[in-house]
Amino acid sequence: MNLSIVIPLLNEEESLNELYSWITKVMDANRFSYEILFIDDGSTDQSWPIIEQLSARDTAVKGIRFLKNYGKSQALHAGFAKASGDVIITMDADLQDNPEEIPELYAMIVDKGYDLVSGWKKKRFDSVVSKNLPSKLFNWAARKTSGVALNDFNCGLKAYKKVVVKNIEVSGEMHRYIPVLAKNAGFGKIGEKVVLHQARKYGTTKFGMERFINGFLDLITIWFLSRFGKRPMHLFGAMGSVMFLIGFFAAAYIGCLKLYKLYHKEPAVLITDNPWFFIALATMIIGTQLFLAGFLGEIILRTKNNEERYKISATV
Template sequence: MDISVVIPLYNEEESLPELTDWIRRVMNQHNFSYEIVLVDDGSTDTSWSVIEKLKTQHEQISAVKFRRNYGKSAALNVGFNIAEGDVVITMDADLQDSPDEIPELYDRVMNKGADLVSGWKQKRYDPLTKTIPTKLFNAATRSMSGIHNLHDFNCGLKAYKKDVVKSIEVYGEMHRYIPVLAKWAGFTNIQEQIVQHYPRKYGTTKFGAGRFVKGFLDLMSIFFVGKFGKRPMHFFGAIGSISFVIGFFITLFLIFEKLMSIANGTPYRNVTDQPLFYLSLVAILIGTQLFLTGFIAELVSRNSADRNKYHIAKVI
C-alpha cells in the first residue's frame, strides 16, 4: 500500500464527508493505493454515525472510536499502530489542511529520502492570540531540539516513512513535538514543506488557551526525556552528588573550625548554633534524595507499559 492517511478527530461531523471525498479524488487522480484511518477521540456529536455511513461508501476507510476524549496524541498513536502504508500522512479533520498537498509530501518521503516532512502554514488564518504564542513555542523548540529548519512543529499536516511512526511513541500531549521524537529515535532527515492553510469551514477550534501552558510543560518534558530518558541517573545523580558534596564539605569545614578554636584556646560557637550548618544539612539531605530518585528512575524508566493503553469502544 502506498499511503495511509491518519486523521484524528473530535466533533467534526460536518467536515468528514467533504474531507474523505477530497482525499479520494486526490488519490484516484494520482493512482495511489491508500487507506484512510479515522480515529474518533470520543466525539459527543454524530461523528461516529457519519463515519459508519462513510465506511459503507469507501472501502478504504477504517476507523477507531475511543470511549472518551483522550487527546490528539492518543489518537495519533493508535492511528500509527494501525497504518500500513509505506508513507503515512497525518492531517486534521477540520478542512484547514489540504489533501492536494499529499502527492508532493509522498514524493519527498518516497523518492527524495526524507524521513519526515512537516508542513509550514506560512500564511495562517488563525487569530493573533494563537499565532504569536505558537511562534514563541516554535522558536524555543528549535533552540532546544537543534532542529533549526522547521518553522511550525505543531502543523497537523505531516508525512512520515512507515519506519518512523512504528518507532516512536506519542503520548500525553507530545503530538506537538513529533519531529523531536523522530530525531531522538534516529531519524534525522527532517524536512519542511510550505502548505496551504484554509480558514475553518465548520464548527470552532477544540483547543483553548490552556494548551500553551501544556505546550511549555511538554517542551520541558520532551527535552528531559530526549536527553536523560534512558539515563535519568546522569541528571538526578549528578545534581544530587554535587549538592551532597557541597553540604558535606561545609560541615567538615565547620567541624574543623571548631576543633582549631579549641586547640588554640580561642572562643568558638557550637556547630549547631551556626545557620551555615543547617544549610549544609539541607544540601546533604537534598543531594541524597536526588541521588536515590535517579537510582529509582533508572529502575522504572523502561516499565511504562500502560502509558498508551486506551479503552476502545468500536473498531470497523
C-alpha cells in the first residue's frame, strides 16, 4: 500500500464528506493505493456516524473512536499504530489542509529520500493577533531550542516514512514536536514544503491561545527529554553537586571563622547569627534533594510500565 492518510478530528461533521471526496479524487487521479484513517477524538456531534457511513461504502476508509477527548497527540498515536502504508500522511479535518499537496509530499519521501516532510503554511488565513504572531514567536523558539530548521512546527500536513511513525512515541501534547522526536530517534533527513492554506470553511477552531502557552511548556519538556530523558542523574546530579559544594564551603567558612574567633579569644557569636549559616543549610538541603530527584528519575526509567493513554470505544 502506498499511502495511509491519518486524520485526527473533533466535531467536524460538516467537513468530513467534502474532505473524503477531495482526498479520493486526488488519490484516484494519481493511482495511489491508499487507506484513510479517521481518528474521532471524542466528538459529540455526528462525526462518528458519518465515518461509519463512509467506511460502509468504501473499504479504504477506516475509523477509530475514542471514548472521550484525549487530545491530538493521542489520536495521532492511535493512527500511527494502525497505519499500514509505506508513507503516512497526516492532515487536519477542517479543510484548511489541501489534499492536492499529497502527491508532492509523497514524492519527496519516496524519490528524494526524506524521512519526514513538514508542510509550511507560508501564507495563512488565520487571525494575525490570535494565531500568526504567536505562531511566529513559537516557531522561532522551537527552532532555536530543538535545532530543527522548520518554519512551521504547527502545520498538521506532514508526510513520514512508515519506519519513522513506528519508532517514535507521541504522547502528552507532543504532536507539535514530531519532527524533533524523529530527529532524536535518529531520523535526520527532515524537509519542508510550502503548502496551500485555506480559510476555515465550517465551524470554529478547536484550539485557543492556551495552545501556545502549552506549546512553550512542551518545548521545555522536549528539550529536557532529548538531552537528559535517558540520564536524568546527569542534570540533577550536576546541579546537586554545585549546590552541595556551595553549602559545604559556606559551612567551612563559618567553622573557620568560629575557630579564628575562639583562638583570638574574641567575644562569642552564635553561628545562627551569621547569614552564611542559612545559606549553607539551604544549599546543602537543596543539593541533597536534587541528588535524590536524579536517583528517583533513574529508578523510574528502569521500572516504568507503559500506561494506557486513551480508550477506544469503536473501530470500523
